[in-house]
Amino acid sequence: MxxxxxxxxxxxxxxxxxxxxxxxxxxxxxxxxxxxxxxxxxxxxxxxxxNPVAVNLKSSKSGTIGVIIPNISNTFFANVLLGIEARAQKSGLQVITYISNEKLEREQQIAEMLTSGFVDGVLIAISEETQRKKEYDHLFNLVDYDIPVVLYDRINLDLQVDKIGIDDEYSLEEATRMLQARGIKKIGIATSIHHLGVGKLRITGYRNALKNENDFYIANSSKPDSLREKTQKLLVEDKVEAILCTDFVSTMMVYRLAYENKIIIPKDLKVIGFLNADVARFLTPSISYVEQFPEEIGEQAVDLLVNRIENRIGGKQPINKTINTKLIHLESTDF
Amino acid sequence: MxxxxxxxxxxxxxxxxxxxxxxxxxxxxxxxxxxxxxxxxxxxxxxxxxNPVAVNLKSSKSGTIGVIIPNISNTFFANVLLGIEARAQKSGLQVITYISNEKLEREQQIAEMLTSGFVDGVLIAISEETQRKKEYDHLFNLVDYDIPVVLYDRINLDLQVDKIGIDDEYSLEEATRMLQARGIKKIGIATSIHHLGVGKLRITGYRNALKNENDFYIANSSKPDSLREKTQKLLVEDKVEAILCTDFVSTMMVYRLAYENKIIIPKDLKVIGFLNADVARFLTPSISYVEQFPEEIGEQAVDLLVNRIENRIGGKQPINKTINTKLIHLESTDF
DNA sequence: CTGAAAGCGCTTACAG
DNA sequence: CTGAAAGCGCTTACAG
Structure with missing residues (x-):
């Protein structure tokens, strides 16, 4: 009233x-x-x-930033959003959320809309389809319209903008070496994201740690049935002593197959997953994982964007930031 | 450029x-x-x-809706947001996301800010603390400012606004009866949210299905240690044949305790959880759960809000909507 | 059919 | 120290 x-x-x-x-x-x-x-x-x-709308019109700002999220059901991205929201509030910015559902077309629609000035800047983790098709015109378009863009998490692509993510390659190399240091020889890797930038980097990390081709045990497929079959082979035929998983799906697949084949974790098989703390800690046995600090990624992404918006960043050089991951030891790697 | x-x-x-x-x-x-x-x-x-800002100023609209989420790491809420975003796009509305982190104070700050006209309407699932303290002034304030408010999911409170959620009471009553129909007598319930509206309703549903006090086996605590102790008693001393869980934490606690006590699910213990499809299906064994259709809740919440904003709803009567849940049978209730 | 004017709610350079 | 005026980018009732 x-x-x-x-x-x-x-x-x-x-x-x-x-x-x-x-x-x-x-x-x-x-x-x-x-x-x-x-x-x-x-x-x-x-x-x-x-009235914020009037203030914005006057100042030719919108007072908002846009965030494009590929998949919000993924707790990783949900936690990135958490960090983004917190930091944006501090800067007095509103966060407009868009979900691409890993679809290129949706991402293009969103980018198109954003060129009309809804937001002062955009944080984006590009969709799987975008990565696969290497179709980045809509992103260039944003840049053309002088709308600052910061890429987060999925940063393994050639776009001249600020980026923030984790060191995917190093994280798995480190995990592999840790297993080796404990005397484990036969180390496998399961992945459902080998076709994506992050997936490739993680696999490279694994390869780096191993000396030669003969040591590689790789189960890779983005199709559940095929991944299941390949992983089963690793566990049952090759009898790997440890397995690294690059993502949620492959981690859960390993757990499921261990359960079905009566392979006891960690007695018969050590497992290192790539997933969120909430899930990792609650599984039985709890699963050792690579902590990616999603909130921090979100916070720093906002910082980069704010600096760009306020033109505080010297020159036009894009900035590349990397957050260090941390290997968290839980029951699945008990020795 | x-x-x-x-x-x-x-x-x-x-x-x-x-x-x-x-x-x-x-x-x-x-x-x-x-x-x-x-x-x-x-x-x-x-x-x-x-320029959307100019158009908005002219029309005294903001073209956006605000969504307050208590906890974005909870996949349930993440999926509600998914539905909200999709439906809002269709209506040409931008979604500004706020995360209260289950804190009253944060929720009040957000509400306060929203009175200045950032958004045309607000979707809110109130925080745990708000529910506990029954402090709703900030919400009344929004209503006073003629900003339409729709409550979603956490709707068990006395506020004269539109609401949408699930039928919590019936969902657990139905689940309990299903177990009874299969000849199970000793049915327990574990909950970490008995102090919240939804928790109370779910427990009531469980009680409804059972005849008398003697049949109740309830482990309730919002503190992990205490919940663990009480649940352990239900499983090991009382030896319940089945257990219902009202939330993610209690569900995971049951799995953990079963694992530690070598209780085999579903042979020794049937389990019905309250969690998201992604987790439920991936656990080993997979866990039967009550599907809450979060996306649909999000979609319908936007519909309610849009109707209110456009004044299409006849009269001033608040609307109460309920989504039917569905019991999904997976391995944990195999007979 | 076209355009000048007023106005949405602000901010700010300028005049007094 | 205060206020009139211009303007941010639009829309629309009104005059011609």
């Missing part, structure tokens, strides 16, 4: 001009202390808040 | 007035077909898109 009060109405009530009210509320030195006080008092009384 | 072209610039290029351009682009009958075509052609050429 309360109608929002405007500057104009406030001015009328006070018998001063709109300009005076506006200046008073902004603590302008031009205004006498007396007037300033009167204005502020009445403003507070009426709970005056400037 | 491309600077966004404005109506004014378009008008100058065409040697007509701004009004004419605007009308032409809106297919006004006032404009001659010739002019209309000229205008549209140039607009397309320059990829003209009206």
């Amino acid at each position: 309360k109608n929002k009060i405007t500057l104009k109405e406030l001015a009328k009530l006070l018998n001063v001009s709109v300009s005076t009210v506006s200046k008073a509320l902004h603590d302008s030195a031009e205004i006498s202390p007396k007037t300033a006080e009167r204005v502020k008092e009445l403003a507070k009384l009426h709970n005056y808040r400037p | 491309k600077n966004k072209i404005t109506l004014k610039e378009l008008a100058k290029l065409l040697n007509v007035s701004v009004s004419t351009v605007s009308k032409a682009l809106h297919d006004s009958a006032e404009i001659s077909p010739k002019t209309a075509e000229r205008v549209k052609e140039l607009a397309k050429l320059h990829n003209y898109r009206p």
Whole structure:
């Protein structure tokens, strides 16, 4: 029922001009202390808040940033969003969320819409389809419209913009070496994302740690049935002593196959997964995993974007940031 | 580099007035077909898109809706957001996301901010703390400011606004009866959310299905250690034949305790959980659960809000909607 | 059929 | 120290 009060109405009530009210509320030195006080008092009384839409129009800003998320059901991305929201609030920015569902077309629609000025900048983790088809025109388009873009998490592509993600290659290399250091020789890897940038890097990390081709045991497929078959072969025929998983699907597949084949984790098989703390800790046995610090990725992504928006970043050089992952030991790698 | 072209610039290029351009682009009958075509052609050429901020200011709308989410890491809420985003896109609305982290204070800050007109309406699942303290002034405040509010999921409270959620009571009553029909007598329930509205309803459903006090086996605590102890008692001492879980934490606790105590699911213990499909299906054994259709809740929440915003809902009567849950049978209730 | 004017709610350079 | 004026980019009732 309360109608929002405007500057104009406030001015009328006070018998001063709109300009005076506006200046008073902004603590302008031009205004006498007396007037300033009167204005502020009445403003507070009426709970005056400037209409953000008007302020934005005046300042040619939208006061919002857009976030494109490929898959919100993935806790990793949900936690990135958590970090983004927290940091954006601090900067007084609203976060408009878009979900691409891993579809190129949807991503293009969103990017197209964003060129009309809904947001001051965009954070994006590109969709799987976009990566596969290497179709980046819609992103270039955003850049052309002078809308700052920051890529997060899925950063293994050639776009001249700021990027923040984890060191995927190193994270799995480190995990593999840890297993080797414990005397494990036969180490396999299961992946359902070998066709994606992050997947490739993680597999490369695994390969780096192993000396030669003969040591590789790789089960890779984006199709569940095929992944199941290949992983089963690794576990049952090749009898790997440990297995690394590059993603949620392959991790769960390994657990499922171990269960079905009565392979006891960690006695018969050590497992290192790539998933979120909530799931990893609650599984039985709990599963050692690579912590990616999604919230921090979100926070730093906003920082990069804000700097770009406010033009605080020197020059035009894109910045590349990497967050260090951490191997968390839980029951699945007990020795 | 491309600077966004404005109506004014378009008008100058065409040697007509701004009004004419605007009308032409809106297919006004006032404009001659010739002019209309000229205008549209140039607009397309320059990829003209009206500045949404200006349009909003003119129409006293923001073109956005706010969504307050208590906990985005919870896949349930993530999927609600998925439904919200999809439906909002269809209605041409932008979704601004806020995360309360289950904190009253944060929720109040958000509500306070929203009164200044960032959004045309708000979807909110109130935080745990808000529910506990029954502190709803900030929500009343939104309503006072004529900002439509729709409550989703956590709807067991006395606020005269539209609501959408699931029938929590019936869902667990049905689950309990299903177990009874299979000849199971000793049925327990584990819950970490008995202090919340949804938790209470779910427990009531369980009680409804059982005849008398003697049949109740309840492990309830919001503290992990205490919940663990109580649940352990149910499983090991009371030796319940089946256990219902009202939430993610209690579900995982049951799995963990079964694992530790070498209780085999489903041979020794049937389990019905309350969690998301992704997790339920991937566990070993997979866990029967109550499907809550979060996406649909999100979609319908937007529908309710849009109707309210456009004043299409007859009268002022708040609408209460309920989505039917569905019991999904997986391995943990194999007979 | 076209355009000048007013106005959405602000901010700010400028005049007094 | 205060206010009138211009303007952010649009829409629309009104005049011609």
